[in-house]
Amino acid sequence: MKITVINGTEKHGVTYRMKEIFLEAFRDDAEITEYYLPGDGPGFCTGCTTCFRGNQNLCKDAEKVQKIEKSLLEADLLVFTSPAYVFHTTGAMKAMLDHFGYRWMPHRPAKEMFGKRAVIITQCLGAGGKSAAKDIKDSLSW
Numbered sequence: 001m002k003i004t005v006i007n008g009t010e011k012h013g014v015t016y017r018m019k020e021i022f023l024e025a026f027r028d029d030a031e032i033t034e035y036y037l038p039g040d041g042p043g044f045c046t047g048c049t050t051c052f053r054g055n056q057n058l059c060k061d062a063e064k065v066q067k068i069e070k071s072l073l074e075a076d077l078l079v080f081t082s083p084a085y086v087f088h089t090t091g092a093m094k095a096m097l098d099h100f101g102y103r104w105m106p107h108r109p110a111k112e113m114f115g116k117r118a119v120i121i122t123q124c125l126g127a128g129g130k131s132a133a134k135d136i137k138d139s140l141s142w
């Protein structure tokens, strides 16, 4: 079983600990690939729309985007983690998700994503965990 984990923060804080607890049950059998954002992720989308027009290879961040995309497409289970930052997912996670806008339903969805299972782990001090999770869920659903 392959698991791809996209971490919305590089910090080894509460989110990290929750993710580690979740993955514990899979450690012996699964092949787990993790990305920590922003370090392992692409830079900000510049809005050039090259990807929407079918030339995603020409994106300035193509190398990083395509590496993550390959991991997402090959995985049996996806795990996304993020603390709530001002009621939303981290800017690092949003910056990465923007690069997959071209895979949204009105554009060029990847058939491998249909029926794929994902787990979203968020937490916060008071309020905003739900809307942080929704930011990620929107991208996975669409």
Ligand SMILES: Cc1cc2nc3c(=O)[nH]c(=O)nc-3n(C[C@H](O)[C@H](O)[C@H](O)COP(=O)(O)O)c2cc1C
Pocket (backbone or CB within 6 Å): 009, 011, 012, 013, 014, 015, 016, 083, 084, 085, 086, 087, 088, 123, 124, 125, 126, 127, 128, 129
């Ligand atoms: C920039 C920033 C924005 C935050 N916004 C919220 C928020 O909207 N609601 C909330 O309850 N906590 C908020 N927090 C607190 C974090 O969600 C909380 O401390 C969380 O446990 C941090 O997770 P971590 O240890 O994995 O980094 C914010 C923290 C930061 C740094």
